[in-house]
Amino acid sequence: MDFNEACERYGWKRTQQRLVVFEAIRADRTHPGVDDVWEKTRRTVPKITRESVYRILNEFADAGLISRLDNLSSARYDSFPGPHGHVVCPRCGKVVDFDTPDGIPVPDGIDARNIQHLEVRLTVVCDECKSTGPAKQKGE
16 A cells, blocks of 8 residues: 555545655564654654654554554564564564464464454574674673
């Protein structure tokens, strides 16, 4: 869906701020946080506030245009809301997509048509962090 279609479908005003956030997030497969998107959008709209970027990202997530990944060190946003999983490095926070198999089993008593969100997340120390040695404990 392009920007104009999204605005029409959800009744949003076609603002410059909303457009730059849309453009910044839609092609980004790195799962950026709000500060990453804010930094990118300020190149085009220098006076855009972090709060505006945060509000717009959540507006897009609520509409299903993007996904919001919670329970990380900070919220991250996924430009691909379709079915897939994530590998998350607990040291550096890097997030990488992976394909999930079709037909993930749903527990008895749950109507699969009512599922609003299904997430498969693996927590794995990435190769870059492995090469730096064991994680330091706080206070070391």
